Amino acid sequence: MATIRNPVEWVADQVKQAERHAGAVGQSLRGNAESGQASLPAVRRITVDDLKDALSQGFADFAACRSDVIFICIIFPIGGLLLARVALDFDMLPLLFPVISGFALVGPVAAVGLYEMSRRREQGLKAGWADGFRVLRSPSFGAVFTLALILLVVFFIWLAVAQLIYAVTLGPEPPASFSGFVSEVFTTARGWTMALVGIAVGSVFATAVLAISVISFPLLLDRDVGLVGAVTTSLRAVAANPLPMALWGLIVAGGLVLGSLPVFLGLIVVMPVLGHATWHLYRKTIEA
Secondary structure (H helix, E strand, O other): OOOOOOHHHHHHHHHHHHHHHHHHHHHHHHHHHHOOOOOOOOEOOOOHHHHHHHHHHHHHHHHHOHHHHHHHHOHHHHHHHHHHHHHHHOOOHHHHHHHHHOHHHHHHHHOHHHHHHHHHHHOOOOOOHHHHHHHHHOOOHHHHHHHHHHHHHHHHHHHHHHHHHHHHHOOOOOOOOHHHHHHHHHHOHHHHHHHHHHHHHHHHHHHHHHHHHOOHHHHHHHOOOHHHHHHHHHHHHHHHOHHHHHHHHHHHHHHHHHHOOOOOOOHHHHHHHHHHHHHHHHHHHEOO
16 A cells, blocks of 8 residues: 655655766766776777778768668758748857858767767668667766757857857848848858858867767767876877868868758768768777
8 A cells, every 4th residue: 555755755855866866967977987886988090091991981871771871860850940940030140151161070979879879780780760769878978968958069169169259240230031131142352251251260170079079979988088088098099190181171171061062961861871980980980
């Protein structure tokens, strides 16, 4: 027979449960490596050939899981179209290109499920679309979620900076029409200033995100190293391989631009290929 607990016992029980959940999240953020139980992985030097091989393996994973990843990645063009519609409807036309380019900032988050599928396929396990959501049960999920929030904040900061650049160069009033805005960007000195400054500042944001995330997300799925350990390892990997990683960043940026044309439909193929390829790049960069 059920008993009625007094309020003091109930509150005490809730506090204990909250402490257990907080401890689990804290351990996820710290990881075993940061608790002194393991060391951070060593970083290898990679070459351009390794990038080519990672892309080749990414295509192979996409071909093997095509129907599953298309099911997952159909959300990318839909999301892009919705964001573009919002920009056009709410006089935010100057943010249309920053929103599109912002896919490079949040892309690592969107590809986490793809990393998991590549990891399972590598181990000879089933790798269907549902398996991409196994990351939700990963011991490192707290760290993955926190890093995802950080990248989302970076994305919104980028949009705020892009709006400021427009206000200083062509603004502050919104453009009267799409054609007028495009004409002003490409035929006036102020428009070229906005475009060049925007590209330069956007490149800084993209480089920072690449440095902290290119290895972090795959590493967190593969090993319990904690958020700081994963980001530190990613920074070490980029520092050890500046030219290959810079080229990888250009490949990702170029792929996302091409994937956005026409009307973001190319992202259905580009996103999964780049996501799977990033997992294999991680394997080539970090020692087992």
